[in-house]
Amino acid sequence: MDQGPDTSKTTQGDGRGAISESGNEAPKDAVVYYANARRQVLSSHCAMVGLLARKYLEVHYPRWPHWALGALHAGFLHDLGKLDPAFQAQLQKEEPPNTTAGPRIHELSWALTYLAFDPANVRKLLPSTLPWHVVQYAVFWRQTNTSNPWEQKRFATLEQICKRAGDWIQSFQPALVVLLADIRSKTNLPVFEVDPRARPVGNVETPIFRQGQKRALDEMVADPTKKPPQESMDTAIRTGLNFANRMVSAMSALELEEAVQAWCKAKYLPDLVIERERDDYTTVPLDATFTQPLST
Secondary structure, three states, X not given: OOOOOOOOOEEEOOOOOXXXXXXXXXXXXXXXXXXXXXXXXXXXXXXXXXXXXHHHHHXXXXXXXXXXXXXXXXXXXXXXXXXXXXXXXHXXXXXXXXXXXXXXXXXXXXXXXHHHEOHHHHOOOOOOOOOHHHHHHHHHOOOOOOOOOOOOOOOOEHHHHXXXXXXXXXXXXXXXXXXXXXXXXXXXXXXXXXXXXXXXXXXXEOOOOOOOHHHHHHHHXXXXXXXXXXXXXXXXXXXXXXXXXXXXXXOOHHHHHHHHHHHHHHOOOOOOOOOOOOOOOOOOXXXXXXXXXOOO
């Protein structure tokens, strides 16, 4: 895979600016994408969410290792939509993003996941027991209810998402290639190649939430001799992804980079710690809570 420009040396310190691993300031023209108001580097956030989601599935569902692989890749891809320049601009202003200006981050992440990867190439990395659409489903439905008051409208098709996302989505490949290369360098694990032919066209319907998934998982856990239905796989991966995302989002930027370095140097991951549910990308500074949309 052509990994694009080497951004693997750019990390985030205490929220005051980008620093290199050597402690020097990053080049002024280096593009650093952030995940939230804690100014976590986006590639580090996605990398650690994927690694911890995999660990969660390995701990709780060891009999189905392909579920853990699904959680790993869903974690890597779950926040692709945060590459949106409008979202990044709001972070630079230290303001909560006005998501009435476009689709939900979840939907943008799914749109890029759908558009960017050739399923034929994806299948080379996934076992036959893990369908690609399970990963896509987890990216889209990692939360069944929106907790952000700006996000009540749901877009039903890929065409609607791309239209509302603006011109930036027409040339998403370069930024995405760099992000994936950075995730790969930080995890030393394979990631999907971006399909250079991808174009945001088509009226593909967005995933529909399937009821009964929790029941399917409970029944499978109660009787391990049963072959797990796909609904149980969906639910388990979504659960692990949500758990890992909450845990990583609670870290400071420096704590996250230290965790990434611990993985790179010794394959060490922090213990799984339960964190309260929160909106991980409203990016409200100082953990304040906004209950009303921004005025327009």
